[in-house]
Amino acid sequence: MSTRPSARGAGALCAALVFVSVLPAQGSTTLRPLAQDRAKGAAAVTEAMCRDWLGTLASPEYGGRGTGQPGYELAAVYVRDHFQKLGLKPAFPEGSYWQALPWNVTEPKAEGTHLRLTHGGKAVVDLGLAELAGTATQEIEAKGDVVLVVVRDLEGNDLAGADLSDKIVLVHAPAGLVPKGQAGRRGNAALFRLQSALQQARARLTVFCDDELFAATGKVQGASVPGGGGANRAMRGRDRRPVSLTVKTSVLEKALAAAGKTLENVAAHAGLVDLAGLQADVAVKVETRQGPAYNVAAILPGSDPARRDEYVVMGSHLDHLGQRGATLFPGADDDASGSTGLMAVAAMWARNPVKPARSLLFVAFTGEEMGLLGSNHFVENPPIPLGSIVAELQMDMIGRDEEGQDESADANRNTLHLVGTERLSRSLHELCLARNEQHFGFALEYDEEDVFSRSDHANFARKGIPIAFFFTGFHRDYHQQSDTPDKIHYAKLLKVATYVYDLSFELAQAKGRPLVDPDLWEKSRKGLGRNVPEKPVAPLAPAKGG
Numbered sequence: 233m234s235t236r237p238s239a240r241g242a243g244a245l246c247a248a249l250v251f252v253s254v255l256p257a258q259g260s261t262t263l264r265p266l267a268q269d270r271a272k273g274a275a276a277v278t279e280a281m282c283r284d285w286l287g288t289l290a291s292p293e294y295g296g297r298g299t300g301q302p303g304y305e306l307a308a309v310y311v312r313d314h315f316q317k318l319g320l321k322p323a324f325p326e327g328s329y330w331q332a333l334p335w336n337v338t339e340p341k342a343e344g345t346h347l348r349l350t351h352g353g354k355a356v357v358d359l360g361l362a363e364l365a366g367t368a369t370q371e372i373e374a375k376g377d378v379v380l381v382v383v384r385d386l387e388g389n390d391l392a393g394a395d396l397s398d399k400i401v402l403v404h405a406p407a408g409l410v411p412k413g414q415a416g417r418r419g420n421a422a423l424f425r426l427q428s429a430l431q432q433a434r435a436r437l438t439v440f441c442d443d444e445l446f447a448a449t450g451k452v453q454g455a456s457v458p459g460g461g462g463a464n465r466a467m468r469g470r471d472r473r474p475v476s477l478t479v480k481t482s483v484l485e486k487a488l489a490a491a492g493k494t495l496e497n498v499a500a501h502a503g504l505v506d507l508a509g510l511q512a513d514v515a516v517k518v519e520t521r522q523g524p525a526y527n528v529a530a531i532l533p534g535s536d537p538a539r540r541d542e543y544v545v546m547g548s549h550l551d552h553l554g555q556r557g558a559t560l561f562p563g564a565d566d567d568a569s570g571s572t573g574l575m576a577v578a579a580m581w582a583r584n585p586v587k588p589a590r591s592l593l594f595v596a597f598t599g600e601e602m603g604l605l606g607s608n609h610f611v612e613n614p615p616i617p618l619g620s621i622v623a624e625l626q627m628d629m630i631g632r633d634e635e636g637q638d639e640s641a642d643a644n645r646n647t648l649h650l651v652g653t654e655r656l657s658r659s660l661h662e663l664c665l666a667r668n669e670q671h672f673g674f675a676l677e678y679d680e681e682d683v684f685s686r687s688d689h690a691n692f693a694r695k696g697i698p699i700a701f702f703f704t705g706f707h708r709d710y711h712q713q714s715d716t717p718d719k720i721h722y723a724k725l726l727k728v729a730t731y732v733y734d735l736s737f738e739l740a741q742a743k744g745r746p747l748v749d750p751d752l753w754e755k756s757r758k759g760l761g762r763n764v765p766e767k768p769v770a771p772l773a774p775a776k777g778g
């Protein structure tokens with residue numbers, strides 16, 4: 233495993249920034265205790281507190297903190313209350329700690345929702361919301377002729393060439409619609425392909441008739457999607473999941489009986505079965521409201537009139553994958569660990585007698601797992617001028633020891649990835665190395681630059697704000713149900729948080745602020761994504777030889 237600490241030009245840059253410390257030789261140093269001016273704060277947060285905060289955020293009650301889901305609201309309240317208790321100021325207008333990301337939560341309503349089948353004008357079935365399952369990401373209104381499709385091949389090949397235009401399609405698979413071994417799983421790839429094949433055949437509405445699928449889905453699911461302009465084109469305001477309903481097989485039996493058929497005699501078919509005279513009237517009413525999708529942020533105002541309009545920003549993402557059908561993703565490391573780190577740094581500052589000269593902003597982003605949506609919304613609608621942000625320090629997955637094909641967790645007990653620090657500002661990079669060298673002694677790694685665009689700091693970097701991303705590496709529980717609090721390395725999490733606290737202390741108290749190196753900006757800006765300004769919002773360093 234290689235570490236590439238680059239100590240080039242360290243001394244000069246630090247002096248320029250009036251930071252303390254001269255870099256000792258790598259690996260031989262005895263770590264020094266933190267300076268008096270910040271030691272009290274650092275000592276105010278314990279591993280037990282981190283265990284408590286993370287345990288709460290990653291608890292089943294918080295439902296994996298899915299953006300737009302009830303569990304996210306609990307987490308946003310929890311972090312807000314933490315900031316409030318520390319006496320930190322609300323960061324957003326009207327005294328709010330929350331910045332709402334436009335988020336549409338669509339929920340089906342019982343009133344006005346029904347599925348009625350008639351034959352020759354006579355009622356066959358009349359179902360309400362409770363007897364329906366499926367996905368309704370928007371209102372459903374469908375009336376018309378009913379046909380049956382008997383599916384033998386879930387890939388939808390039985391439908392080849394079928395024209396189902398404007399038909400309401402009952403779908404039955406004698407072998408079942410939930411592939412073996414996938415019982416309880418709501419969505420499965422095969423079903424998705426079958427739904428797409430039915431949509432291609434221009435089915436007006438699909439109604440699956442299957443007890444196992446009905447049990448797996450359990451109710452009509454609404455949608456929880458970004459609203460407004462924040463989402464990428466594919467996601468904007470509409471969920472791309474095909475609209476479909478699921479009913480119990482007994483409903484199909486009643487429909488077939490009305491058309492003079494039975495399950496046994498249609499089971500021999502494959503493809504289209506005509507159910508002459510059978511009509512359907514289907515309506516699913518939904519209500520759409522703003523869902524719980526908030527960036528949660530607080531400010532510790534600076535004390536120096538000359539510098540308090542400049543901000544050191546510390547970030548994490550509060551959301552995770554949430555609840556997906558019956559599956560809950562706790563996200564203990566991703567990113568309850570970073571949000572715990574954020575809560576820890578905020579507490580360290582609040583408990584430290586020496587106050588910052590510059591102001592500090594602590595922000596837990598929403599919508600990260602969906603494409604960095606919360607931090608995108610933040611930098612496009614910033615509560616403070618972007619140019620006033622001297623750096624963004626991002627903590628995402630700081631609670632584990634990296635493990636991979638040829639790496640064991642035991643070999644990485646003290647490893648930390650430093651990502652993106654060399655992209656914009658050499659002085660910020662050098663500061664990170666110097667503070668680590670003196671006080672923390674992490675085995676810093678730089679071989680994860682490919683994750684540069686995969687967490688919220690990326691939205692700050694693309695505006696030209698120096699960033700540092702702290703990440704302890706991937707492991708087998710990444711984005712799994714098994715990413716649980718019992719696997720967290722709490723001593724390491726607290727050490728990473730203390731490192732970030734120390735760096736923020738240096739950035740808050742220093743005379744100068746990290747400048748963006750013109751050559752680095754030119755080199756980086758092409759790979760930073762959309763809406764990258766010509767010039768960085770942070771001040772540029774004088775060009776070399778200029």
Ligand SMILES: [Zn+2]
Nearest residue numbers: 566567628629
């Ligand atoms: Zn993450």
